[in-house]
């Protein structure tokens with residue numbers, strides 16, 4: 001009995017050994033046949049603030065199973081991203097697409113840096129995920145260095161960093177419309193009341209809406225704003241405008257076009273640097289539209305910049321409708337430009 005049981009023990013040991021060996025081979029084979037992926041590595045590029053920088057990657061399914069590929073990107077705050085592959089292009093989302101075993105998928109990522117980006121290295125993390133079982137994740141790091149700004153200044157800066165699109169030739173690019181501003185802002189090429197054309201180029205900004213009925217004007221303002229670094233030898237910022245109004249503008253409680261300028265990070269000042277409106281001492285009249293300046297043409301004014309040289313400031317162009325819902329006022333502005341001292 002003893003010997004027999006010992007024999008059975010030996011047989012049992014061999015069986016267990018064979019089973020274990022078999023299992024380990026299955027595990028090893030499974031690893032060889034499982035999902036796997038390669039992504040070409042991230043790299044570094046150097047650009048100016050406001051530029052678009054493009055990164056190219058190749059995703060290869062090096063495993064033995066077909067699986068959908070998902071892509072997620074973490075980009076610096078305030079930057080924009082566009083994905084493009086050979087089969088689709090999308091500005092917002094990237095849906096998973098199946099990637100057969102052994103095949104490759106080129107991936108192009110365009111990152112748009114903000115004009116206000118300071119000079120340093122920014123990291124964007126692209127995580128490619130093979131949605132297989134198990135899931136394979138592969139992060140790559142694209143590095144963007146924003147150059148120091150060296151500005152070679154012409155006499156007047158217009159469509160130029162650090163102040164951009166001052167002539168509204170590129171719609172509202174570079175300009176921000178604050179959320180709390182209730183009245184609309186638009187870029188147009190012709191003033192509908194009198195056919196005035198832009199003072200420079202083909203576009204001008206319209207603050208407000210010519211279509212409001214005389215007793216149906218929302219209270220509030222329309223605004224276009226821009227942050228920029230005042231060049232070291234800048235003397236002023238100039239702009240052209242004209243106003244159409246049914247209202248009077250006897251003091252600051254009435255409809256006005258107002259221009260504010262203040263140091264970035266500080267609260268907006270209570271008084272504008274420049275204002276204008278219908279200064280005729282007569283109340284509003286639904287049948288009388290007044291133009292400022294009278295007749296035709298543009299008015300040119302400026303705001304002093306000398307105390308802000310080298311600093312980041314915010315410029316706000318605003319058309320206010322105040323007091324009540326009567327008598328519309330709207331303003332066209334064009335050719336906002338920084339004047340440099342000689």
Ligand SMILES: [Ca+2]
Pocket residue numbers: 167168169198199200201202203204334335
């Ligand atoms: Ca223009």
Ligand SMILES: [Ca+2]
Pocket residue numbers: 217247255321322324325326327328329
């Ligand atoms: Ca009004």
